[in-house]
Amino acid sequence: AQSVTQPDIHITVSEGASLELRCNYSYGATPYLFWYVQSPGQGLQLLLKYFSGDTLVQGIKGFEAEFKRSQSSFNLRKPSVHWSDAAEYFCAVRGNEKLTFGTGTRLTIIP
Amino acid sequence: GAVVSQHPSWVICKSGTSVKIECRSLDFQATTMFWYRQFPKQSLMLMATSNEGSKATYEQGVEKDKFLINHASLTLSTLTVTSAHPEDSSFYICSVRGSRDTQYFGPGTRLTVL
Numbered sequence: 348a349q350s351v352t353q354p355d356i357h358i359t360v361s362e363g364a365s366l367e368l369r370c371n372y373s374y375g376a377t378p379y380l381f382w383y384v385q386s387p388g389q390g391l392q393l394l395l396k397y398f399s400g401d402t403l404v405q406g407i408k409g410f411e412a413e414f415k416r417s418q419s420s421f422n423l424r425k426p427s428v429h430w431s432d433a434a435e436y437f438c439a440v441r442g443n444e445k446l447t448f449g450t451g452t453r454l455t456i457i458p
Numbered sequence: 459g460a461v462v463s464q465h466p467s468w469v470i471c472k473s474g475t476s477v478k479i480e481c482r483s484l485d486f487q488a489t490t491m492f493w494y495r496q497f498p499k500q501s502l503m504l505m506a507t508s509n510e511g512s513k514a515t516y517e518q519g520v521e522k523d524k525f526l527i528n529h530a531s532l533t534l535s536t537l538t539v540t541s542a543h544p545e546d547s548s549f550y551i552c553s554v555r556g557s558r559d560t561q562y563f564g565p566g567t568r569l570t571v572l
Contacts, residue, residue, distance in 0.1 A: 379559060390551050391502075391563040393459060398558065437501065446492075446553075446561055448501045 349374040349442035350392045353449035360428050361457050368423040368452050371437030379441035380421040385451075394436075397421060410430070427438055430456045460486035460556040464564035471542055472572055477541075479537045479567045481552030486562075487532035490555040492523075495548050502551060508535045542571045 350373045360366050372378055379398050383391040395406025402414040412423045421438060433456045438449045461484040471477050481491055489510045494502040497501050503557040506527050507515045514527035524546075539546055553561040 381560070383563070388566070388568070390462075390565040391553075393560065393562065396560060423486075441559060444559075445504055445507070450501045 349378070349440045349447045351437075351438050351447055351449035352453050353438055353453045356450070357453045357455065359455040359457060362430055363427050366423075366425045366428045366432070366454070368436050368438075368454070370421045370449060371419050372421060372438070372440045373419065374440050374442050375422065376442070378421075379444070380412075380414060381439040381441070382406065382410070382421075382423050383437045383439060383448075384434045385437065386407075391418050394423070423431065428454075429455055430458070432456060459560065460484075460488065460554045460562040462552065462562050462564040464501040464550075464552060464555050464565060464567050467565060468570075469569040470570045470572065473543050474541055476538055477542055477569060478541045478571075479539075479550055479552075481535045481537070481554075481564055483533045483554045486554060486556055488535075488554040488556075489532060491529060491555045492555070492561065493527060493535070493537050494551045494553065496551060497548055505537075539569065542569070544571045547571045 352371045381396045382394040385391050394410050395404050397414045399403050435451045437451045439446045463482045465480045491508040493505045496502045498521045505520045508527045508529040510529045516522045529535040551566040
C-alpha cells in the first residue's frame with residue numbers, strides 16, 4: 348500500500364523568503380505524485396503533478412517540485428513566498444487508482 | 459482541469475435527520491468521482507469511489523448504509539448522510555477524475571450536526 352509522509356506540520360516563513368516543503372512517499376512502482384494547496388474552508392487546488400519524464404516540474408503560482416527516486420521524495424519549492432501563499436499544503440501519491448494524502452503542512456507567512 | 463462545484467457549501471441539521479450533498483462536474487463528463495472526509499486540521503480520507511451508473515465502492519470502515527452515494531449522470535454525484543449524528547460533523551469534499559488520472563476537487567461542504 349502507498350503512503351505519504353510530510354514531516355513538517357507547521358512552517359513559518361518571512362514574506363519574500365524561499366520555501367521548501369518536504370514530502371516522502373512509499374510506493375512499489377513508479378509513482379504519480381501531486382501537490383495540492385488548501386485555503387481555510389476551501390477545497391483543494393492542484394499546484395503541480397509528476398507522472399514521468401523531467402524530474403523537475405513546474406506548477407502554478409511559481410511553485411516547482413523535484414522528484415528524487417533515490418530519496419523517495421517530492422519536495423515543493425518556491426523561491427520567494429507571498430503573503431497569499433499562506434495555506435495548507437498536501438502531498439499525494441496515486442496508486443491503485445486512489446490518491447493517498449500526507450497529513451499536510453500548514454504554511455504561515457510573516458511580514 | 460475540471461471545474462467542480464458542491465452544494466450546499468455548509469449545512470446545519472438536527473441529529474437524526476438526513477442530509478444530501480451534491481457534487482457537480484461543470485465542464486467535464488466524469489465517469490468517476492470520489493468522496494472524501496476531512497476532520498479539522500487533518501488530512502483527507504477517502505470514503506468511497508463513485509462510478510456513473512453503478513454502485514459505489516466504499517473504503518474499509520465506511521458504512522455504506524449510512525453514507526449513500528448515487529452517481530446517476532456523468533455530471534452529478536450525491537452523498538446522503540442518513541440519520542446524521544454529531545460525530546458525522548465534518549468537511550466533505552468530492553473530486554472528479556479528469557484527464558490523465560488527475561483529480562480535481564470541489565470546494566467542500568461543511569456539515570454540522572447538532
